[in-house]
Amino acid sequence: MPFRLDKIFTTVKSNPTRTGNYIEIEPCDALKPYIRCFWGSKRNKADFVNQENKKTLVIPDICMDIIVTENAERNTADSNFCGINNFSYFAEESSSFCFGIRFYAWSVVLFSDESMNGVLNAFLNADAYFSGFAKALNERLYNAVNIYERKAIAENFLLSKLNAKRENFDIMNSLYFIISSNGNAGVAELSDYCVISKRQLERRFVENIGVSPKQMINLIRYQLLWQECLKDNFNILDAVEKFGYYDQSHMIKEFKKYHGMSINMALENVSHFYNTNPRF
Numbered sequence: 249m250p251f252r253l254d255k256i257f258t259t260v261k262s263n264p265t266r267t268g269n270y271i272e273i274e275p276c277d278a279l280k281p282y283i284r285c286f287w288g289s290k291r292n293k294a295d296f297v298n299q300e301n302k303k304t305l306v307i308p309d310i311c312m313d314i315i316v317t318e319n320a321e322r323n324t325a326d327s328n329f330c331g332i333n334n335f336s337y338f339a340e341e342s343s344s345f346c347f348g349i350r351f352y353a354w355s356v357v358l359f360s361d362e363s364m365n366g367v368l369n370a371f372l373n374a375d376a377y378f379s380g381f382a383k384a385l386n387e388r389l390y391n392a393v394n395i396y397e398r399k400a401i402a403e404n405f406l407l408s409k410l411n412a413k414r415e416n417f418d419i420m421n422s423l424y425f426i427i428s429s430n431g432n433a434g435v436a437e438l439s440d441y442c443v444i445s446k447r448q449l450e451r452r453f454v455e456n457i458g459v460s461p462k463q464m465i466n467l468i469r470y471q472l473l474w475q476e477c478l479k480d481n482f483n484i485l486d487a488v489e490k491f492g493y494y495d496q497s498h499m500i501k502e503f504k505k506y507h508g509m510s511i512n513m514a515l516e517n518v519s520h521f522y523n524t525n526p527r528f
Contacts, residue, residue, distance in 0.1 A: 250281040251420040262305040282355035288347035303338040318344040325390035327374035331367030336508035359409045367458035431469025432492030470506040
C-alpha cells in the first residue's frame with residue numbers, strides 16, 4: 249500500500265481557474281498516489297487556427313513534469329523533463345500541440361531509472377531520467393486522437409515503469425511531518441522524527457527529490473500559504489501565525505521570493521479571485 253500524501257496535500261497553480269485550451273485530467277486510481285494530473289491541449293493540433301500565444305505564470309508547485317510538444321520541422325513531437333522548481337517564470341502558451349504528465353515531486357524516483365540528484369530547476373530531454381520514453385511514446389502521443397487517448401497511452405507506460413519498492417519511508421514520513429505542521433518545521437525536528445541523522449536525511453532528500461529538507465520545507469510552506477491566500481476569508485495576520493513566519497514582513501518577502509510578485513498582485517492575476525479592493 250503506497251504512502252498516500254495526496255490524501256492530505258495537493259498543489260495549486262498560479263491560476264487555479266485557468267481555462268481556454270488548457271485542461272487537466274485526473275489519473276487512474278492506481279496512479280493517484282503518484283501523479284498530480286495529466287494536462288495539455290483540449291483540441292488536436294489540426295484544430296488550432298490563428299490563436300495568439302499567451303503567457304502564463306508558472307510557480308513552484310512541488311511537482312515535476314514530462315512535457316511533450318510539437319516539433320513542426322520534423323512533424324513529430326519532442327519530450328522533455330522539467331525538474332522541481334524553486335522560482336516562478338512566465339511560459340508561453342503555444343497554439344501547437346502539448347501534453348504533460350505532472351508528478352508529485354516525491355514520486356518521480358519511482359518511475360525513473362535515475363537518482364533525482366540534479367533535477368532542481370532542470371529542463372532536459374525526458375530520456376535523461378526516463379529511458380526509452382521518446383522512442384516508446386513521442387510519436388504515439390503526437391498522433392493520438394485527443395488528450396484522453398494520450399492519457400491512456402501515458403498511463404500504460406507509467407504503470408509498466410512503476411517501482412513502488414523505491415519509496416523511501418524517511419522521505420514520506422518527513423513530508424507528512426512538514427505538511428501536518430503547515431511548513432513550520434526545522435531540519436532537526438525532521439531528523440528526530442525519522443530517527444536518523446541530519447546528514448542522512450539531507451542525502452536521502454537530494455537522492456529522492458532533488459532538494460534539501462530545508463528547501464522542501466520552504467516550498468511546502470509557500471504552497472500552503474498560496475492556497476490560504478486563495479480562500480475568501482484570508483487574513484494576513486492569521487497566516488503569519490499559522491505558517492510560523494516571524495512577522496508580516498517576513499511572510500510577504502518569502503511569498504514574493506517564490507511567486508515573483510506580491511500577494512495582492514498574485515491574487516489580481518487570478519481571474520476568479522480578482523478584487524479591485526486590496527485585501528490588506
